[in-house]
Amino acid sequence: MSSWLTAVMDHPDPRSLDSVAAPTSRATPAAAVVTVEPAPFARESLLECLDKPVSGHVDLTDIVALDRLASGYGTMTFDLDGASPACLFAFGAREVTDRAIELDLHEPFEKVVVALRTPEGRPTQVSRGRLRIVALGVTLDLAIPAGTGFGVWPLVSLYSVGQHVVVVPEFDERSGPADAVADAYGFLAD
Amino acid sequence: MPDLIPGGNVALREVANLTMLRIGIEYAGGDAVLTDRLGVAAIAVGAHTHHDDVVFANQPTTADESTRLGRDRASVDIVLSEVPDDVERIAVVLFWHPATGAKRTLSQLRSLRVVASDQDGRPVTRSRDLVEFASSTTSLILTEVYRRNGEWKLRLIAQGFANGLPEALNHYEVHP
Secondary structure, eight states: OHHHHHHHHHHOOGGGGGOOOOOOOOOOOOOSOOOOOOOOOHHHHHHHHHHOOOOOEOOOOOOOOOOOOHHHSSSSEEEEEETTTTTEEEEESSSEEEEEEETTTSSSSSSEOOOOOTTEEEEEEEEEEEEEEEEEEEEEEEEEOOOOEEEEEEEEEEEEEETEEEEEEEEOOOOOOHHHHHTTTTTTTT | OOOOOOTTTTGGSTTTTTOOEEEEEEEEOHHHHHHEEEEEEEEESSOOOGGGGEEEEBBBBBSSSSEEEEETTTTTEEGGSSSSEEEEEEEEEEEEEBBTOOOOOGSSSSSEEEEEETTTEEEEEEEEGGGGTTTTTTTEEEEEEEEEEEEEEEEEEEEEETHHHHHHHHHOOOOO
8 A cells, every 4th residue: 555645544634745755666565476566646646536536437547536425425336347266355345245345435444455366375367357336426447457366466445535535546466465465555453 | 383394484583693503303213224324414505506515424514614514413503694695595414324235214213303403502493203204215305494585494394215315415406
């Protein structure tokens, strides 16, 4: 997870965080394959997305903020199409089936990571697929490229920033044991 | 003063020294799945009503701070003198926050009333029990505080919807 975003989340008004800069690298993930380091989203991207929250149908290629109503009402659902033989996995949200996850927006949350999951410790070829995220009046589609999974493989992370749910497509090309990925994304206590 | 019935209204100019109106919601009964997921929204309705004009859980006040959720999240406070001129009415809606695998309606409450008071907690008016108007509904427009010839009035509405807060918002042409 991006430490700059953590700092933004801890602050009541991200627009006043002039001292928060984007990092030059992310936390080192677990084991797994390390390929190209994805560029971190710039802080400006966060501010831009908060100024223009999305509604309707959006192909998820960049960080987006949901509009206020979609951010605070009902249940956000995550459904996996394709990406066989992986299943869905989440830190901070409820797994309904191996291909569906729900986030109850009535309950406050700080962050959630939704990932693909393949058996740990051995490479598994995963086909192309799509993650569909639906909230009130908003549908986000994330294209999942084919690849090799070594365990938990983050797809998107979600943060509660002010009045909005911010969705970050991770494009994380690394995967690994759940504990290590949780640690890399800031989910392990102490 | 008799309890208000749906369609009934109160002229707020008759309330001495009224600066802030509190619309409180009193209810009893219902299980935890129902009561823990009840929410209150206020919609500041004007010629062009937008998402930003909806006050609810994740935005507890309008931008001008004239309308806000009470600290108990079961009431709405309206500072009448600070409501922008382009706001025609402020609707107060009670709704049930949907949950996967559970279905509740507001009619499962044992009683439901609207109680309006002034800035010092002095009663202004209250409604009759509204549960009978909540059959099969998951959102209910309780009241509208509206302007008429430059004066504020409160009208009891009690109009229910089966499809939750979004349907009540659609009624005011706010489209999620």
